[in-house]
Amino acid sequence: MQYFVQQLINGLTLGSIYGLIAIGYTMVYGIIGMINFAHGDIFMVGAFSALIVFLILTALFYSVPVVIALLIMMIVAMLLTSLYNWTIEKVAYRPLRGSFRLAPLITAIGMSIALSNFVQVTQGPRNKPIPPMVSQVYSINGVSVSLKQIIIVIVTALLLALFWYLVNRTSLGRAQRACEQDRKMAALLGIDVDRTISITFIMGAALAAVAGTLFLMYYGVVAFSDGFTPGVKAFTAAVLGGIGSLPGAVLGGLMIGFIESMWSAYFSIDYKDVAAFSILAIVLIFLPSGILGRPEVEKV
Amino acid sequence: MAVTVSPERDTVATPIQRALKEGFYAGAISLGLFVLFIGLKTGQNMSNELVVTTRWGLLAAVVIATAVGRFLYVAYGQPFMASQKITNVATGLLPASVASRFFQLPWFVAAVVVALLLFVFNSSLAGWVGAEPAGYLQFLRALAIIYVLACVIYYFRAFIHANFTRLGITALVLYPILVVAVLSLNAWSITGGLQGSLKWVDNFGIQILIYVMLAWGLNIVVGLAGLLDLGYVAFYALGAYAYALLATQYGLSFWILLPAAGAMAALWGVLLGFPVLRLRGDYLAIVTLAFGEIIRLVLINWREVTNGSAGISGIPKVSFFGLMSFNVSDPNYIAKVLGIAQSGAYYKIFLYYLILGLCLLTAFVTIRLRRLPVGRAWEALREDEIACRSLGINTTTTKLTAFATGAMFGGFAGSFFAARQGFVSPESFVFLESAIILAIVVLGGMGSLVGIAVAAMVMIGGTEALRELDFLKEIFGPDFTPELYRMLLFGMAMVIVMLWKPRGFVGSREPTAFLKERRAVSGSFTKEGHG
Numbered sequence: 001m002q003y004f005v006q007q008l009i010n011g012l013t014l015g016s017i018y019g020l021i022a023i024g025y026t027m028v029y030g031i032i033g034m035i036n037f038a039h040g041d042i043f044m045v046g047a048f049s050a051l052i053v054f055l056i057l058t059a060l061f062y063s064v065p066v067v068i069a070l071l072i073m074m075i076v077a078m079l080l081t082s083l084y085n086w087t088i089e090k091v092a093y094r095p096l097r098g099s100f101r102l103a104p105l106i107t108a109i110g111m112s113i114a115l116s117n118f119v120q121v122t123q124g125p126r127n128k129p130i131p132p133m134v135s136q137v138y139s140i141n142g143v144s145v146s147l148k149q150i151i152i153v154i155v156t157a158l159l160l161a162l163f164w165y166l167v168n169r170t171s172l173g174r175a176q177r178a179c180e181q182d183r184k185m186a187a188l189l190g191i192d193v194d195r196t197i198s199i200t201f202i203m204g205a206a207l208a209a210v211a212g213t214l215f216l217m218y219y220g221v222v223a224f225s226d227g228f229t230p231g232v233k234a235f236t237a238a239v240l241g242g243i244g245s246l247p248g249a250v251l252g253g254l255m256i257g258f259i260e261s262m263w264s265a266y267f268s269i270d271y272k273d274v275a276a277f278s279i280l281a282i283v284l285i286f287l288p289s290g291i292l293g294r295p296e297v298e299k300v
Numbered sequence: 301m302a303v304t305v306s307p308e309r310d311t312v313a314t315p316i317q318r319a320l321k322e323g324f325y326a327g328a329i330s331l332g333l334f335v336l337f338i339g340l341k342t343g344q345n346m347s348n349e350l351v352v353t354t355r356w357g358l359l360a361a362v363v364i365a366t367a368v369g370r371f372l373y374v375a376y377g378q379p380f381m382a383s384q385k386i387t388n389v390a391t392g393l394l395p396a397s398v399a400s401r402f403f404q405l406p407w408f409v410a411a412v413v414v415a416l417l418l419f420v421f422n423s424s425l426a427g428w429v430g431a432e433p434a435g436y437l438q439f440l441r442a443l444a445i446i447y448v449l450a451c452v453i454y455y456f457r458a459f460i461h462a463n464f465t466r467l468g469i470t471a472l473v474l475y476p477i478l479v480v481a482v483l484s485l486n487a488w489s490i491t492g493g494l495q496g497s498l499k500w501v502d503n504f505g506i507q508i509l510i511y512v513m514l515a516w517g518l519n520i521v522v523g524l525a526g527l528l529d530l531g532y533v534a535f536y537a538l539g540a541y542a543y544a545l546l547a548t549q550y551g552l553s554f555w556i557l558l559p560a561a562g563a564m565a566a567l568w569g570v571l572l573g574f575p576v577l578r579l580r581g582d583y584l585a586i587v588t589l590a591f592g593e594i595i596r597l598v599l600i601n602w603r604e605v606t607n608g609s610a611g612i613s614g615i616p617k618v619s620f621f622g623l624m625s626f627n628v629s630d631p632n633y634i635a636k637v638l639g640i641a642q643s644g645a646y647y648k649i650f651l652y653y654l655i656l657g658l659c660l661l662t663a664f665v666t667i668r669l670r671r672l673p674v675g676r677a678w679e680a681l682r683e684d685e686i687a688c689r690s691l692g693i694n695t696t697t698t699k700l701t702a703f704a705t706g707a708m709f710g711g712f713a714g715s716f717f718a719a720r721q722g723f724v725s726p727e728s729f730v731f732l733e734s735a736i737i738l739a740i741v742v743l744g745g746m747g748s749l750v751g752i753a754v755a756a757m758v759m760i761g762g763t764e765a766l767r768e769l770d771f772l773k774e775i776f777g778p779d780f781t782p783e784l785y786r787m788l789l790f791g792m793a794m795v796i797v798m799l800w801k802p803r804g805f806v807g808s809r810e811p812t813a814f815l816k817e818r819r820a821v822s823g824s825f826t827k828e829g830h831g
Contacts, residue, residue, distance in 0.1 A: 029582070035582055035585065048336075048337070049336055051342065051350075052336045052337075052340055052342060052352060053336075055342060055350055055351065055352045056340075056352060059351065059352060080332065080333075080336060083329065083332045083333060084333060087329060087333060091795075092795050092799070095799055096798065096799065096802055099802040099803075100802065100803070102522075102528070102742050102746070103742070103798055103802045105742075106738070106739050106742045106743070106794060106798050107794065107795045107798045107799065109735045109738070109739060109794065110739065110790075110791045110792065110793075110794030110795040110798065111791065111795060112735075112791070113732065113735070113787055113788075113790060113791030113794070114788055114791030114792050114794075114795065115791075117785075117787040117788035117791060118337070118788055119337065120784075120788075121784055121785060121788055122337045122338050122341070123337065123341065123342055124341075124342070124343065126344075128342055128350055129350065130350060131349075228731065232589065232593065232731070235586060235589075236586060236590065239582070239583060239586045243582060243583075270597075270600075270601040271597070271601060273593065273597055274594050274597050274598065274601075277590035277591075277593055277594050278590075278594065280586070280587065280590055281575055281576075281587050281590060281591075282575075284575075284576075284579055284583055284587060285575045285578070288578045288579055288580070288583060289583065290583075
């Protein structure tokens with residue numbers, strides 16, 4: 001039982017990070033119907049920005065309280081990563097918006113390749129380890145919970161609450177939901193569609209940057225190629241939950257996190273990704289539009 | 301929310317003023333983007349801790365370059381292109397007025413003379429002017445040759461356009477012979493020519509043709525049947541491992557295993573096809589991507605069979621239909637049988653013709669299948685699945701045959717790849733490969749075989765050519781490695797080509813069924829992979 005609870009906690013931590021990234025995928029998909037393949041690398045850029053900010057902080061000040069350091073890292077990473085995603089949308093996706101559906105997918109894949117190789121060229125191909133920032137571990141009834149995990153879950157919960165408020169209670173969120181339903185109609189009613197789409201990209205990138213910072217804090221290491229696997233997992237999570245649905249993205253992220261930690265605990269750690277992908281395929285056979293996704297209504 | 305648009309501002313701002321503003325913004329954005337990544341560099345110090353070092357000079361250079369570039373583009377590039385568009389609708393690469401100014405006879409003659417002179421005095425150049433300028437002169441020679449070729453293509457454009465396929469196939473068939481002939485003349489010995497041809501036949505010829513074949517195979521799934529497949533590399537991997545394992549374990553010949561590998565890949569294509577039959581669009585994309593990753597992860601982790609990440613080495617070479625072998629130690633080694641000098645180039649040239657044959661087979665089958673009921677069903681499925689079903693087409697078998705046929709060609713290419721490398725490991729079958737193949741299909745113009753071949757040549761040949769840019773070391777110092785920038789430039793090229801030609805290189809389609817006369821239709825009338 002203790003072992004199971006332990007794995008549940010590990011899965012929750014992992015799932016929170018996937019969920020944060022998956023929101024970026026699902027929002028962009030919901031609003032313009034494209035897979036933003038560069039999102040995983042946006043996450044990596046976020047983690048790398050946090051790493052560089054951390055190094056600057058440790059170089060400038062002898063010791064910084066962890067909470068303040070984390071906050072500064074997160075905010076700078078959010079700003080920079082949003083700028084990246086905003087620029088990418090403007091340069092690579094917007095000119096192709098009216099074009100055929102595969103065109104933005106190809107530019108997104110191109111941007112993904114370019115981003116990870118840009119970081120490789122400018123920062124070097126090696127893994128970048130940092131000393132552990134938070135190391136307290138609490139033990140409750142034989143289940144050990146590290147402070148890192150608590151921070152991750154709390155930050156994710158806070159952000160999701162803020163995000164839920166933004167989407168459901170503000171005029172910006174209303175504009176986003178309107179664009180998601182019918183872009184042309186929204187434009188006719190005076191919504192600046194381009195601006196709304198830009199903000200969607202910025203919001204997705206900000207969440208990915210937070211996920212990147214938490215990833216860096218949790219694992220203590222980041223490399224230029226680290227965007228791909230979490231990116232694909234988060235995308236899997238978004239599809240599993242039903243792409244375009246925000247609660248679905250979080251649910252999918254948590255599911256992928258649980259599957260991974262349970263599989264590595266009870267079966268074999270080598271095949272944890274295979275398990276996650278296989279369960280995706282099995283779920284989609286029975287629920288072709290994901291768990292919370294709306295079935296596509298076809299009109300003839 | 302609402303943005304007020306003041307009409308006066310647009311009329312007051314001259315292009316230069318607007319360009320200045322745009323340039324300033326571009327500079328500010330690039331400063332924000334690059335301040336951490338180019339301005340600072342993380343590296344290890346003596347005690348193995350990460351430290352940051354500053355590179356403000358480089359950052360300033362990049363920011364200024366971006367600002368100036370944007371300024372020039374808005375101030376001069378955009379008006380120029382706009383005026384070109386009005387005077388003559390741009391056909392092909394360059395507008396006609398620019399092309400006729402660019403390709404002129406005196407320049408053509410001068411370029412021929414320069415190229416010939418530099419070829420003749422190639423060996424003695426380094427002695428006359430020193431090693432460094434000789435490097436520049438070789439680059440100049442390459443430029444002159446490119447210019448001459450471009451001129452020839454320009455002068456004969458009508459002829460080339462009319463006989464493109466025939467000319468292309470002839471050029472591909474003659475390519476290794478021409479390379480060996482030119483290099484033999486250059487080195488004044490046939491052995492030297494064969495030795496020098498290795499790089500051109502292997503790195504450029506075979507490499508590009510493998511991608512042409514893979515892209516043509518994927519074209520059946522994405523371009524014809526309209527099913528978005530992001531895990532095509534899985535079938536390539538299956539073919540490669542099928543050949544590698546069966547050949548090393550049981551010593552079977554390539555000619556038996558080639559169809560076997562194709563059949564196995566096709567079987568897996570059907571196995572993948574079954575669960576995803578009901579899925580549409582992006583759901584299909586993610587499941588195929590997941591399938592590709594599952595195959596790769598199994599190859600890494602099933603160590604007893606696949607030897608894990610270490611891969612399988614010592615894969616036997618292809619023989620010349622069992623008559624001649626390419627192993628020096630064998631009694632029927634090709635040089636002994638034919639009584640010629642030993643060289644590794646024979647094998648490469650043989651492999652070149654082998655993959656060329658496989659490519660042409662793929663093209664032939666694709667062209668023929670498009671005229672058969674199954675091919676028409678694929679295209680109907682791409683255009684409208686519901687209409688297709690209403691007309692009584694069995695969409696299940698249609699989708700499965702598309703997956704199986706595409707996968708089969710992937711399997712052929714895979715077993716060829718294993719035979720060529722002599723070594724396979726999961727490293728070669730990452731998602732990036734699927735992405736590159738899909739990019740070639742889309743950039744070429746989906747469904748167009750010629751366009752896809754051109755796209756493969758541009759993208760793969762271009763990145764391979766970056767390996768040849770050693771002279772850049774003279775400019776940027778010995779630490780500069782152009783190979784590092786290969787994938788960065790590849791990614792950027794994908795974006796730029798897509799923005800420039802969203803419909804791919806060949807944007808028109810030849811209909812397979814027509815009334816009275818065949819008329820090419822614009823590619824924008826055909827739908828695309830929406831599953």
